[in-house]
Amino acid sequence: MDFVRLLLVFLHLLGMGMLVAMFFIQRRVGANGPLNKGWLHGSGLQLVTGVALIGLAPLTGRDYDVVKMGVKLALLVVLAGLVAVNLSKKQVATWLAPTLGGLVVLETAVAVFWR
Numbered sequence: 001m002d003f004v005r006l007l008l009v010f011l012h013l014l015g016m017g018m019l020v021a022m023f024f025i026q027r028r029v030g031a032n033g034p035l036n037k038g039w040l041h042g043s044g045l046q047l048v049t050g051v052a053l054i055g056l057a058p059l060t061g062r063d064y065d066v067v068k069m070g071v072k073l074a075l076l077v078v079l080a081g082l083v084a085v086n087l088s089k090k091q092v093a094t095w096l097a098p099t100l101g102g103l104v105v106l107e108t109a110v111a112v113f114w115r
């Protein structure tokens with residue numbers, strides 16, 4: 001069962017990498033250029049793998065901090081919500097890409113420093 005957890009962590013880290021890549025791709029299309037669909041796929045992957053890791057915790061023998069996971073989930077809901085609302089727009093606000101990038105950095109900081 002530990003292999004399944006490691007596979008999910010592996011995909012979770014690839015999802016994080018994808019979101020960081022999206023931030024730099026966004027810079028190439030300009031400050032208010034349309035959002036790349038990769039934002040949606042990356043945040044969806046983080047949600048699915050994160051929730052699966054928590055759901056499988058009784059089987060993988062992990063004991064995750066409920067408050068920490070709640071904060072991670074809340075940050076992702078904000079991130080994915082901003083992405084969903086803006087995805088079909090031809091022009092987005094200039095603060096959007098830096099905010100999405102900041103949320104990814106914040107998620108990573110919560111994941112690593114909250115022990």
Ligand code: HEM
Pocket residue numbers: 005009012013016019046047049050051053054062064069070072073076103104107108111112
């Ligand atoms: C942009 C969103 C996210 C990023 C960048 C992110 C990043 C990370 C990183 C870097 C780790 C590894 C930490 C370490 O091992 O020291 C991690 C672990 C984890 N994340 Fe996330 N995360 C995100 C969203 C979520 C969400 C929404 C959930 C679920 C609510 C979640 C649940 C978990 C769990 C359960 C682990 C522990 C895995 C383990 O070691 O067994 N993550 N995350």
